Amino acid sequence: MIRPKTLMRLIHINWVMMFHGLDEIVLKTRLFRAIRFLAYCSPNYWLGRTTLPRGVRIRKTLEDLGPIYVKFGQTLSTRKDLLPEDIAEELVKLQDKVPPFPAETARKIIEQQLGQTLGEAFAEFNPTPLASASVAQVHTARLHSGEQVIVKVLRPDIAGKIHSDVALLFEFAKLAERFWPDARRLRAVEIVAEFEKTILDELDLVREAANASAIRSNFKNSELLYIPEIHWPLTRRKVLVMERIYGIxxxxxxxxxxxxxxxxxxxxxxxxxxxxxxxxxxxxxxxxxxxxxxxxxxxxxxxxxxxxxxxxxxxxxxxxxxxxxxxxxxxxxxxxxxxxxxxxxxxxxxxxxxxxxxxxxxxxxxxxxxxxxxxxxxxxxxxxxxxxxxxxxxxxxxxxxxxxxxxxxxxxxxxxxxxxxxxxxxxxxxxxxxxxGPSAKLKELLAKLPEITEQLPEIPNLVLHALQSTAQMQQQIQHHQREMVLLRKQLKSNNRRSLWAILTAAAMISAALILQLPGLNY
Structure with a gap:
């Protein structure tokens, strides 16, 4: 049973798709050829079709639906070999050109998170976003020390949207596993659970800052890759401040x-x-x-x-x-x-x-x-x-x-x-x-050498303890073996007694029966 909140989200998704005219695009595909007559039920058919190109309509639909759908579009945008060129070119815009939220909202979030005004935190702050993506947008700024930085601000109320969309994905996954055998093989519910964990982690910018620091450390002084430095004093759960980089x-x-x-x-x-x-x-x-x-x-x-x-x-x-x-x-x-x-x-x-x-x-x-x-x-x-x-x-x-x-x-x-x-x-x-290789195994042994050396004084005691434990175990085994021999003897003796008792009882019962036979009166 689909929850009312999830059902409302599903209705909203369908409304957004129809608003941007995606029902026309979907019904034109070969898969839905048999039900193209449903186009007559669409308000767009009677109110007039949008004149925007299909790539623009798809991009705008994904933007209006929220971060999960934008993420999907971003992934598709890297595979121009799998998409028509007009659609691929539009999806590229989802990488850093998602419509931004107001600068005043960004200011309030920053000041609330840092506990100080923008002027106290930064010498300069550009209210116009440098880039805007599905989860956050980025502003440029300058610290009082003179360093150029970027300020990443989490989108307001984004958690609620993500939770509702993930709940909808879970419903779809459960229905798929129930009615479509391939979905069970694809482990749809587990994949959605893995996706949920990943995208919810993205809502904590302190975690993101820690990730950046770890990768920066891994590629320190590398000729392959450079990772900007995090400014920890100005980083919070909804605000991240890091070194500004310049590249193409x-x-x-x-x-x-x-x-x-x-x-x-x-x-x-x-x-x-x-x-x-x-x-x-x-x-x-x-x-x-x-x-x-x-x-x-x-x-x-x-x-x-x-x-x-x-x-x-x-x-x-x-x-x-x-x-x-x-x-x-x-x-x-x-x-x-x-x-x-x-x-x-x-x-x-x-x-x-x-x-x-x-x-x-x-x-x-x-x-x-x-x-x-x-x-x-x-x-x-x-x-x-x-x-x-x-x-x-x-x-x-x-x-x-x-x-x-x-x-x-x-x-x-x-x-x-x-x-x-x-x-x-x-x-x-x-x-x-x-x-x-052999050198790797030698390194592993050498790495463990201090631990082994530290335990060397304990080895005689450990050996003695092991020997004592072994001796005690042998004694217990011998004791149990003796008990088993006695038990077998006792069972054998009991079996003999039981046999004689059964034979005696049988003889007595037989004699009683014989005495009761007709004509046998003594």
Missing amino acids: PVGDIDALRKGDADFKKLAERGVEIFFTQVFRDNFFHADMHPGNIFVQLPDKYLAVDFGIVGSLSDTDQRYLAENFLAFFNHDYRRVAQMHIESGWVPSTTRVEEFEAAIRAVCEPIFEKPLKDISFGLLLLRLFQTARRFDMVVQPQLVLLQKTLLNIEGLGRQLYPELDLWQTAKPFLENWFKERM
Whole structure:
């Protein structure tokens, strides 16, 4: 049963879609051809159609529906290879050009959070937003010390909108799992739960600041990536103040080209940064759409917006690394075996069949640059393979898959000639060598040496205690063995007595019966 509040939100979503004329776009698709007559029920049909292009209508609909829908549009905007050009160009605007909220509202939030006026906190504050996104907007400012900073302010009343939309997603997921068998395999409810955790974390700017500091520490003095510094005294749950950076948006290809950017190196470094964060640091920026990534010419990345980050368990990390390496080495049998061993596909799956299916999907795309790979067709074939073999989706990896999709999309825009496989393979081989080789095991032993040395004086006592425990256990076992022998003897003796008693009773009963027979009177 859908809750009244959720039902009202659903009605509002439909009203917004109709207001922007999306009912016309939806009904024009082949999937809904059979019910196109419903267009006559739409107010837009009788009141007149909007003249705005379809891409603008889709963007405006997502903006009006709120942060979750904007996030969805941002993710799609990185995949221009999967969308018509007019729609993709409009969705790019969702990255940092969402309609802002009033500057006066921003001022009130900042002053309430900091407990001081804007003049006390900043020497200068620009009321015109530098950028505005789904969850927050950014203003420029100058500290009294002279440093140029940006001030990120959380949108007012955003938590309530997100909670209502997540509740609606849960309802859809539950209905899907109830009536659509594939939804259970896709673990729809668990995926929504993972998404809820991720987006609610984004509402705490102190958490985001901590994420930024951690990644900044991981890439300290790096030639690959620069992370701006956080100004902690002015950072609160709804306000974040950090160093202002200057760079060219990674999606502005014309500006990069005019600045003689090294596109090949940028594409390769993007892949290297991703694998470094996932496998070396196990802490990765999971919202790497072009609105959050800038370039310091000629080939260094600058990153902002760390509200969404991800990490993996040790098991998932090693398992993924082995899978990637097996893919790069065309070892499809190993990939199939690992999927079965991990429980991602049923244990009854035939390795040979699954190996052949994986080869059919992956072999056509190897040793090809990004520009020659149809990722739309690849995704379709992956979904078909997953359905055929009842492959279970892993919710804890959805964030990683989204990030990989973003990285691949950036690589396609920057340098379509990039060979993704050859760029990533050396990194993973080195990672395995560092983690699993003899030198890695020696380092692990040396790291534990102080702990072992500290416990050395206790070893004689531990050995003595172990020996005493063993002796006591042996005595207990011997005691129990003696008790078992006595018990068996007692049972044997009892069995003999019981047998004689039964025979005696039987004889007495037989004699009594014989005496009662007719003609036997003594």
